[in-house]
Amino acid sequence: MIDAALFSSALGALTPILFAALAGALCQRAGVFNISLEGTMLVGAFAGVAGSWYTGSVWLGVLIAVLTGTAYSLILAVGHVSFGGDAIVLGVAINLLAVGLTSFLIRTVFGTRGTFSDPALQGLDAVHLPLVRDIPFVGTVLSGHSVLVYLSWLAVVALAVLLYRHPWGLRLRGIGEREDAAASLGVSVTRYRYGVILAGGALCGLAGAQLALGNVTLFSENMTAGRGWIAVVAVMLGRALPYGVFAAAVLFGLAEAFGFRLQGVGLPQQATDAAPYVVTLLALFISSARIRRTREST
Amino acid sequence: MKTVAVTLLAALALGAILLAATGANPLEAYQAIVTGAFGPDGFQDTLAYAVPVVGMATALAIPLRAGMVNLGGEGQLVLGAISAIAVGLHVPGPLGLVAALVAGVLAGALYASIAAVCETRLGVPLLVTTLLLSYPAMSFAAYLVRFPMRDEGSSLPQSDQLPADVRFTELAPGLFLIAAVVVVYAVVDARTPAGFETRVTGWGPRFAQYAGIDRPALTVRLLACSGGLAGLVGAVVALGFPYRFIDGALITPQYTWIGLLAALLAAANPLGTLVAAVFFAALTSGGFAMERETQVPRELTAVLQAVLIIFLAAATGLLRKRRNPA
Amino acid sequence: MTQQQPESRAVALRGIVKRFPGVLANDHVDLTVAPGEIHALMGENGAGKSTLMSILYGLSHPDEGTIELDGRSVTFSSAAQAIDTGVGMVQQGFALFNSLTVTDNVVFGAEPTRFGLLDRRRSRAAVAELIERHGLRLRPGDKVGDLPVGVRQQVEILKLLYRRARVLILDEPTAVLTPAETDRLFDVLRGLAADGHTILFVSHKLHEVLALSDNVTVLRDGRVTLRTATADTDRAALAAAMTGRDVELDKIYPTGSPGDIVLSAQGLTVAGHGKPALDDVSLEVRAGEVVGVAGVAGNGQTELVAAIAGLRALDAGTVTVLGKDIGRLAVRERRAAGLAHIPEDRVETGSAQGAKLGDNLATGFQRRLARRGWLRPGRIRDHAREIVEKFGVRAANQDVPMRTLSGGNQQKAILGRELTHDAPVLLVEQPTRGVDIGAVVNIHRQLIEYRDAGHALLLVSAELSEIRALADRVLVMYEGRVVAELTKDEATYTALGLAMAGGAS
């Protein structure tokens, strides 16, 4: 029931969620509640597939996914930061727009409906880590993922360094807490918020690229299937802390992969569907109880 | 008002360009939306959408007025519906109708209260608990209608049909119920101390605490009202045609999210929420009509709607910025 | 930097006009300040001082007029540009990040880096050095949110010092400092001025202005009413220029005639970081009596009031009002039992900045204003109008958001609202912080009238003159304990100062 394959498949499957959750965490720290992750990821997935298909290079596909995700997130940046529109409203609308837009484009760009896939479409290859691959268990778990999987782990560390070691991180945490105070010290709230939203767009582009070129090699209407929302939940569970978000995404991915296996022993699919959320809730209760206790003891 | 009009025009212009680019006639398409939403045939459809959308918008506006976001409307809605059906199938006669509605309200209210208690007792933010609790509720209802409560005659994940006397055969009763709730909300909000205290909490948590408002109690009360209303909406929809619970029927039309959009755009103001919700309902039924009447592909309707909402959000943001310069 | 021609001007504002809806906040204001000069800006609440300073700091833009720095004309479109040009400002009220440390707050926006990353050691050293040099009561690693309000103000000043601004704007920086701390700050400022820094100092306090500044400009209703060398003026002249009339300064009210005990607190203890914030504090306040609480900011005064008001849980002790034990009750029940409260933080605790003035004034009265359970907008308006008129709150109308009122007028509104409760016990914290002298006189008179009507007042103030003017009896707090109790006659500046330093027997 629990073996290396379980962890390995969970790690691959949770990568899009992790990228998106990092995007959400980054925005959260700067005081932007970003729920447009789902839609931006979908647009990124489409751009990745289109890019890979037309250039014939999966790397250019990934690059195009990143650029498109960044460009798409401009809607939130302009609407929320410049115009002051409500981030939740914009986020929901951006998600709706992504579904409509990609379904529409799949017709006009690929001349097909619903799903585009082709054996000639270049996807991301698995990378076999030298040395690591030969370690029993660990090798199976850690080796053999796409480059983007490893990149997502690097992104976790990079985010932690940015937030806690880089001046930008200090500033955007400050902006998230009190934008007027940051502004009075000459830190441009607008510029930093644009920055995090656009960087979040790039991360969502990577999420989409991994989903459509790494996990599978195709684009399908609405293929994100709620992963962006799970990312939003992971941001909450991880309290927008880089390692917290990583842990939340891993917890979620494992709960889901484990749920699939539980189906095999006769649990109804509806129960295994709910499992990751219930596990997340329990984790939240436990962690907030612990935080309370440590707070009370000081 | 001028800003809103200008941005609406901009959105329509952008939509027209999109429509024209795909070879459709923008004027015809827009006309189809308007007649589809408000024409003699379409108005009925608009009302049918408006009942759940207005209901959910109001449900989510209630806690939003105090600055609390309930992201779990879907779970509360679905639980309300399935409870109403469960009761309606077993309690006959007009009593069954009332019992079903009450069951819907209670189920939604209790479920939402759990999230409230999680915040007040355990300190887990409402935003998180409401959203997370929503999924198990939906899975639970899906399980019920696939197995224990399944309609034996059908292969669909749906419950049995309600007996003939436990049904809303017309739109009117549901419409009146929801309209009554909206009126009650508006009156309570503007004219009662409880409504005032809710608004005070929305202005600032510290100020509310200082002024002696019992936030934990208020949280539970508001969430119970919010969930109860969401449950009522579920019950009303389930009691209407086709008089049964169909898995996904309350989720795919996005009543909850569209309702949340309306409530947020209107800053939970009762009248504003109503107007925004009706507008979105009209846009939905008009969109379907446009698809039927013209050559416009359905994806484009979705694009058009989303663009409109984005512009609207930006416009209201600008409006609010102007009104309260920081 | 110190060699300027005598006629050179570090700062020259010319013909500044700033309009807000319904208000002409600055009306053709001219202001010139020489390098190395300490220039005081005075005026009543709403006279336009903060507006003028935020224009100089680039936070807002004048409708007319020009700004010159060192003889060169400049236009700032943001504070960032102002900072780059060497203009720094401590704003009225706080602009701090509570979850960050003192160090992070200070270096924010101008962080020392090493290989592109934050150089924490250097930040900390720089901040520690500044703290040391200016003798502030701060530790670089403390979280600002854990600091008492008075100490937080020091962080604001530190931010400015760290930025090495050549032109320093301080908008009421001493409002929360004790006399000793104020003196220390003045030493710092004089030192900076001697270095050639230009200092613009906004204050309502006549003695501070007279003690510190080289020149004074007085604003009234957005216009300059007096521009003079400090040496050529006196308290009465300044007060007259500010208010447009003669005011009676420094009135010390005679003691009242205390009746029965109304508020009694016994053995109050509240945990803090390390040592308790409140340590076994007991006090009694009688009807018709003002009990003053003096102390250096951060010695438990804030916690004392919060614990009585119910905003902070008690770890031990009892609180009774009119014989009723309220120590474990919710805020609402305490208020119902007879408490009213004017908090020191008027921005977030005492008011809702985004809400209408009228609604702010109605808060707390919503149940009393209701008739048979129904609230009527008309009654809310009448209630608000009464307070606005009685307490002279200046606002365009009662539908404007609270935040558009000047600080002093916000304070008047809050005071009016809480006095209108007519509660037997009034907790008052810093009632005249940031309030102009005309208003101070009024507020003091109103508090004394309230006392003489038989109410019990517990007054916390960082302003010793205020304590001396109002309090019938003074308690001095030090490190969470009451270390001295003085009668009105005993409470001289010397005696208070000694006790506040923990030196009382």
Add this chain to the structure above:
Amino acid sequence: AANSPGATGGDGPSLVLVTPNPVGVNDFLKLAVTGIEDAASQAKGTQKVYESTDPASIQQNVAAAVRDKPDVVVAVGFNFADVLAQQAEQNPEQQFLFVDACTEKPYPNVTCAVFREYEGVYLAGAEAGLLTKSGKVGAVVAVDAPQFHRYSEPFGLGAQKTRPGAALSPLFIGGANPFNDPGRAKELTATLAGQGVDHVMGAASASGNLGVFEAAKEHGIFAFGVDANQCPASPGVVVDNVIKRTDVVITDGVTAILDGKRGETRSYGVKEEGISLTGLQPDVAESQCVIADHPDVLTQVEKLRDEITAGTITIDDPAAA
């Protein structure tokens, strides 16, 4: 709505097709659109397609279709049972063709066309039974619901028929978007592969099945497709497909209604060739299906098909259980 202006002579009969979901990815609905187009052009009439997204829009689209008063309203999918019953009763003049399900009560103006897809799945299972090495077969199905057990249980039965003792492991996709989640479909298939399953029935919808095929390819196992020929999507991996000739059924049904044969229930299975396997089609050689390389297997499966046609083998409908 995706309505090409139909065939020429606009004076022929008018047809409206109402779908329960966007046609988009759904091969089954795409075939339905082909069917209505064929039917219109055969009868020299016109056609329109109304796509719905949810129960509320289903109801409104059927009502709108009835308001148009076409000669036949065609509805595809179980979701229409309640609406068609209601509309048929209120509009006795309107003719309906109900594909893939039937109203509970019969109506003289509702003609039903239902499928026995489990017969095809059984045959696919038989192929799997003949080809499996491990003796373990699996199914990846969109949702855990009786209707969809038609794609899992008969697959196991078919496999056991040709390979006694074969075991079936069904897994269900679920989640927020069960009919369109190739990522999850792929993970589930990989999970099955990890358990030693070497033949997987993919009933994860058209796009979901692409995930099934990718996993199968990566793990060197085989898969079966549904609704249309999915072999070209992943040659060498897809063994065969259970095809559901919605197009044929719709042209058939429309013709029957126009000819006056109304109100009956027509059932399409292997015998009627409404359900079949790609491998049993004449053009199997060009299908790119793995089964084309196993003529021996096809011979045995053809025998089984003949037995089903003759009625000597009957398969129970899992959804009716």
